[in-house]
Structure formats: C-alpha cells, structure tokens
Amino acid sequence: MNTSLLASIKWVISQHGESILENPAKLKKHLINHTKNEPKEDRIAFGRCIELGFYKELKKAKNINERSQIKTALMYKLQRRTRINKTLCKDALDILDTVIYGNTASFMAVQVSSQQTIFYDKIIHQIKLTWNEPKIKWVGLVIAGIIIISIIFSTTIKTNTNNIIENRIDERIEELRRITEHQEQIAEQLEQIRKQIDDEQNRQTPTGQNTTQQRTSRDALIENLQNELLMEILAEKRKGRSDITGSVKILMFPTNYKGNVFRMRLNNLAPVVQDAIRIISEQAKRYNQDITIDWEFVTLNNNAYFSMNNSSEGLQQYSLYRNRHRDYNHVVIVYAIDRVERSYISISGSLGRSEGHAIMWFRENNGFSSGTLAHEIFHAFGAEDLYFEQGVVPSEVERNFRTLLGNSIMINNQGASGLDPINAWLIGWNKTPEPWYAWFIDRRDNTVDLRLY
Numbered sequence: 001m002n003t004s005l006l007a008s009i010k011w012v013i014s015q016h017g018e019s020i021l022e023n024p025a026k027l028k029k030h031l032i033n034h035t036k037n038e039p040k041e042d043r044i045a046f047g048r049c050i051e052l053g054f055y056k057e058l059k060k061a062k063n064i065n066e067r068s069q070i071k072t073a074l075m076y077k078l079q080r081r082t083r084i085n086k087t088l089c090k091d092a093l094d095i096l097d098t099v100i101y102g103n104t105a106s107f108m109a110v111q112v113s114s115q116q117t118i119f120y121d122k123i124i125h126q127i128k129l130t131w132n133e134p135k136i137k138w139v140g141l142v143i144a145g146i147i148i149i150s151i152i153f154s155t156t157i158k159t160n161t162n163n164i165i166e167n168r169i170d171e172r173i174e175e176l177r178r179i180t181e182h183q184e185q186i187a188e189q190l191e192q193i194r195k196q197i198d199d200e201q202n203r204q205t206p207t208g209q210n211t212t213q214q215r216t217s218r219d220a221l222i223e224n225l226q227n228e229l230l231m232e233i234l235a236e237k238r239k240g241r242s243d244i245t246g247s248v249k250i251l252m253f254p255t256n257y258k259g260n261v262f263r264m265r266l267n268n269l270a271p272v273v274q275d276a277i278r279i280i281s282e283q284a285k286r287y288n289q290d291i292t293i294d295w296e297f298v299t300l301n302n303n304a305y306f307s308m309n310n311s312s313e314g315l316q317q318y319s320l321y322r323n324r325h326r327d328y329n330h331v332v333i334v335y336a337i338d339r340v341e342r343s344y345i346s347i348s349g350s351l352g353r354s355e356g357h358a359i360m361w362f363r364e365n366n367g368f369s370s371g372t373l374a375h376e377i378f379h380a381f382g383a384e385d386l387y388f389e390q391g392v393v394p395s396e397v398e399r400n401f402r403t404l405l406g407n408s409i410m411i412n413n414q415g416a417s418g419l420d421p422i423n424a425w426l427i428g429w430n431k432t433p434e435p436w437y438a439w440f441i442d443r444r445d446n447t448v449d450l451r452l453y
Contacts, residue, residue, distance in 0.1 A: 009046070022055060041084070042092070071097060226435070241427075242330075245289065248329065250273075250333075251298050251331065254299065254306070254336050255307070256308075262337065264336075272367075277295060281293060283429075314360070336361050339363060340362065359377065383423035384440075400439070404436075426441070
C-alpha cells in the first residue's frame with residue numbers, strides 16, 4: 001500500500017472532512033497539489049474508487065467479515081470497469097478502507113457460523129444414540145463422511161493478513177479462531193466415530209464375504225442419501241425466485257449513450273427484436289410454457305431518444321415503467337445503444353430475485369444480435385451465465401456443463417443453442433430438476449454486472 005498517498009489523502013480529509021470522499025470532483029481538486037509526486041497509476045486507481053461510489057459501499061460494512069467481503073466484490077468490479085490490474089485495485093481499496101476504519105480488513109472473509117457447531121454436536125449425539133441399531137450404522141457412516149467433508153471445506157480458511165496493521169486486529173478474529181478450533185475438535189470426534197463404524201462392520205463381515213447384493217444395497221443407500229441432500233440444497237437455492245409465466249412486456253429504449261447518438265432506423269432494428277422474441281418463445285414452448293410477449297419502442301414526448309451515461313440511470317427508471325405496465329406479470333427494460341461494446345444487464349438485488357434491472361444492449365461489429373438480446377432477457381428472467389469468466393465464473397462450470405449437456409444460449413449468444421434445463425428450472429420452466437443441478441447454481445460472482453462477450 002502506498003503510505004505516502006495515504007498520508008496525503010488523510011491530510012486533505014483532516015482539512016475538509018470525510019464527506020469529501022463523496023465528492024469526486026472536489027477531492028480531485030484538492031489532491032492534485034498534494035499527490036504530484038505519487039505514481040500516476042496509484043492516483044488513478046484511488047480516484048476511480050471514489051468515482052464509482054465505493055466509499056458509500058464500504059461504509060455499509062457492519063463488521064470485519066463484511067468489510068473484507070465487500071472489498072473483494074469491489075475489487076472485481078473495479079477491475080472489470082477500469083481494467084486496472086489486481087494489485088493496484090487491492091492497494092486502492094486498502095487505502096480507502098484504512099481512511100474509513102483506521103485499519104485494513106483481510107481480503108478473504110472468514111466465514112464460520114457458530115450455528116454449524118451446534119448442528120454438528122447434535123449429529124454426533126444422534127449417531128452415538130443409534131450406535132447399536134445395525135440399520136443405522138451405514139447411514140451414520142455416510143452422514144459422518146458428508147459432515148467431515150463440509151468441515152474440511154469450512155475450516156480451510158485462507159486469509160491474507162499482510163496488510164493488517166499491528167495491534168489493531170478486530171476482536172472478532174479471536175472469536176472466530178475459537179470457533180474454528182471447536183470445529184477441528186468436532187472433526188476429530190467424527191473421524192473416531194467413522195473408525196468405530198468401520199471396525200464394527202469388519203467384525204460382523206469377514207474379509208472377502210461381502211456379497212454383490214450387499215455392495216449394491218450400500219451403494220443405493222449412499223446414492224439416496226446424497227440425492228436427498230442435493231435436492232434440499234436445490235430447494236433452498238430456488239427459494240424466492242420468480243416463475244416466468246403469463247404475460248411479458250418488453251420496453252425497448254433507443255438510447256443516446258455518453259454522447260453517442262442513436263442513428264439506426266427503428267424499422268431496421270424491429271426485425272432483430274422480433275427474432276429475439278421468437279427465440280424466447282420457442283424455448284418456452286419447448287418446456288411446455290404458455291407465455292405471451294408484447295414489446296414496443298419507447299421515446300420521449302417529442303419523439304426524442306432517452307439519454308444516459310451509465311446503467312444506474314436505467315435502474316432508476318425501472319419502478320416507474322414497471323408501475324405503468326403493472327397489468328403484465330413481468331416487465332423487461334432494454335436500452336438499445338448504437339455503439340460497439342459488450343452487452344450486459346445491471347440488476348438491483350440478485351438473479352431471479354431482483355427489484356429492477358437495466359439491459360444495456362450494444363451493437364456488435366456486424367450489427368445488433370438477436371441472440372445477445374435473448375441471452376440478456378433470460379438474465380432478466382433469472383437465468384445464470386455458464387461460460388468461464390476470470391474472477392466471475394470458474395472454468396470448471398463451463399467445462400463440466402459442456403460435458404454433461406453440450407451447449408446453451410447462456411454459454412454463447414447463439415439462439416439455436418437453446419435454453420439449458422438447469423436455467424429452465426431456475427426460471428420455473430423445467431419442473432423436474434436433477435439433484436446434480438445443485439453443483440452449477442450460484443457459481444458466479446453476482447456483484448459483477450452480467451456481461452456477454
């Protein structure tokens with residue numbers, strides 16, 4: 001972290017108050033004369049943090065865990081918006097964090113819940129009570145194995161403490177350390193129980209006398225237990241999401257964006273929009289869903305086009321137009337921008353549970369793409385990305401999906417790829433989910449705008 005830049009920023013704040021961090025123009029004016037000798041890239045990175053409103057975001061943190069989680073999310077956002085390298089983004093956020101709180105939260109949140117320890121204690125107690133029930137022992141073995149794996153994952157806590165100022169570590173770290181030690185003790189107890197189950201089974205069944213039928217029954221029991229657990233996870237991940245049924249209204253705003261004038265004739269754009277609606281309607285029919293989709297171009301009273309500088313302005317308009325069209329079950333708002341850039345959707349809330357959205361539909365090199373528009377509208381419905389994106393969607397998500405299911409419009413912008421059954425389940429179209437869907441859900445970082453290359 002650039003301590004010299006930090007000192008200059010603190011001096012400006014001491015003269016003008018911390019509220020200056022909410023006024024990028026004023027802060028920039030006062031910092032110019034005090035940071036001339038600082039590396040340009042450091043000044044730019046910190047300036048972008050302020051311009052993007054990270055001060056308010058970081059102030060929302062209630063504890064050190066939330067601070068580190070918010071910082072991680074903001075770091076990815078800063079990288080995506082500015083293309084500044086990870087180290088500079090991290091340093092800039094460390095400076096902002098230190099200015100606000102006086103010390104720096106670790107970038108990796110320590111996620112330990114005391115409720116987990118209570119749950120594990122109950123499991124141990126229950127296994128011990130049922131120890132003498134032969135039919136229960138295999139269940140105990142499987143449950144113990146599952147919980148041991150969960151503990152291993154939950155206790156493998158990676159923290160980066162290089163930037164934490166000495167003697168100012170938050171008191172909660174000590175509390176979390178004690179909880180972690182408790183979990184390790186539980187893991188040892190579960191391991192002992194597993195060994196006892198193995199020893200008991202070996203005494204009852206001599207070596208080499210396990211029949212094929214016994215192995216089959218055991219495998220079936222394990223599979224049933226695993227599937228039951230996965231279906232519970234699926235039900236939890238689906239909770240609160242909307243089913244896309246009934247009537248849908250799509251409002252298409254030709255938009256002047258950041259001074260770039262929308263010049264395309266609307267009668268040339270209309271067939272592209274119609275084709276995107278065709279793609280969506282065909283997929284609805286494929287999953288036996290009866291939905292109706294209406295759409296229209298929206299202009300201002302004098303037939304002028306809407307003007308905006310960022311997607312936040314579009315998000316602010318959502319509730320207004322949603323109320324105007326409340327007779328529809330779902331309203332989708334699209335801003336068509338006659339400029340070559342990457343399309344994306346900004347959401348308020350989370351996928352499938354959002355309180356508003358703004359689809360930023362940009363022109364591609366060969367014109368506007370109906371497949372891209374359909375992809376982004378499916379996002380508005382609650383579908384998730386399945387393609388690899390560094391720091392956002394892990395590579396194994398796309399790799400494993402292609403192995404199991406082939407392709408999907410949520411991997412690319414090709415309408416012919418169709419909507420995959422996992423995303424069809426997420427938006428309420430596929431009524432018969434498979435247990436293994438659980439592995440794919442919520443794998444992307446939803447703090448980053450959903451953009452399609």
